[in-house]
Amino acid sequence: MRLDKYITTCLDVSRKEIKRQIKDGRVTVNGEICTDSGANVAETDAVTLDGERLLYNKYIYLMLNKPAGYVSAVRDRNYPPVTDLVPPEYAHYGVYPAGRLDRMTEGLLLLTNDGDFAHRLTSPNKNVYKRYFARLDAPMEESDIDAFAAGMELKDFTAKPARLEITDDPTEVYIEIAEGKFHQVRRMCARLGKNVLYLKRVKIGALTLDPSLELGHVKMLTEQDIKKAFSN
Ligand code: URA
Numbered sequence: 001m002r003l004d005k006y007i008t009t010c011l012d013v014s015r016k017e018i019k020r021q022i023k024d025g026r027v028t029v030n031g032e033i034c035t036d037s038g039a040n041v042a043e044t045d046a047v048t049l050d051g052e053r054l055l056y057n058k059y060i061y062l063m064l065n066k067p068a069g070y071v072s073a074v075r076d077r078n079y080p081p082v083t084d085l086v087p088p089e090y091a092h093y094g095v096y097p098a099g100r101l102d103r104m105t106e107g108l109l110l111l112t113n114d115g116d117f118a119h120r121l122t123s124p125n126k127n128v129y130k131r132y133f134a135r136l137d138a139p140m141e142e143s144d145i146d147a148f149a150a151g152m153e154l155k156d157f158t159a160k161p162a163r164l165e166i167t168d169d170p171t172e173v174y175i176e177i178a179e180g181k182f183h184q185v186r187r188m189c190a191r192l193g194k195n196v197l198y199l200k201r202v203k204i205g206a207l208t209l210d211p212s213l214e215l216g217h218v219k220m221l222t223e224q225d226i227k228k229a230f231s232n
Contacts, residue, residue: 003029004037006047010054012092026050059114060093061221062086065213066109072100079103085216086111098122099180099204107132107201108209110229111218121204121229122180129163129176129232131203132185136194139170144192148175152188157181159188174202205229 007018007027019037021027027034028048029041041047047054066072066082073081074096082097095111098118112118120126148164163176175185186196202209207228213219221229 001041001043002037003027003034003039003041003047006041006043006045006056007049007054008092009058010047010056011049012089021049059112059117060090060095061114061117061226062090062095062111062218063207063210063213063221063225064109064111064218065209065215066101066106067215068104068106071103072097072109082109082111086218090218101201102183102186102199105132105199105201106215107199108204108207109201110204110221117226124179126230127160127178127232128205128230129178129203130180130201130205131174131176133200133202134173134175134185134189134196135198136171136173136189137197138194140164140166140173140192140194141170142166147192148188152191154181154184154187154191159184162188206231 003022004015004018007013008015011018022037023035025033025035026049029039030046043056047056064082064085069079070082070085071079074083075081083095086095093113095113096118098110098112099122101107101109110121121128145164145166148162151161152159159181160178162178165174167173175188177184185199189196205228207225210219
């Protein structure tokens, strides 16, 4: 690919600006100054700008700790989209949510510009469990664990077997589901006569929401994190 294209993939700068910087001799390719914006470079070439090595990432993967009030979309007529929370340094990647959380649900949401990743993550036959913490308006009982495990019949589909864990306070529970149908956790709880007052996703597969990640903040995923999202 062209050198200027390589650099604009790494940095939030215009092609015009980067062309000027290349011309000014501020860019090296494999240790040699290169003043030709159209020079052919490969993803594996070492490119520096002002002595700083650039990391060529075509795709990025972000973990967001989603606050309530944001919709899992890139635009919306009525509410702010989660992409409003993406810091400017990642803006040029054009990320979007891989999967969705309801507007009032908090917690772990992944954002990416890798369509294949997003598709694989949300595919219902992947059987990747998603773990939620829920606060309810009434206590869960031991018998409710069986109701979740049996695969619950809802109005428009039968949910796959799900896991319910009741904490010391039986109005606070963890629920793991394998699909992600519209309002699924809320509807499963409602089926058992409990309303969800607060809902937060804490895990996708083996990937846990970073407890140090503040609400509304994002962090880059490592390759290891990405693999974890696909393994239970
Ligand atoms: N189930 C719900 O009810 N809401 C979510 O946001 C995710 C799962």
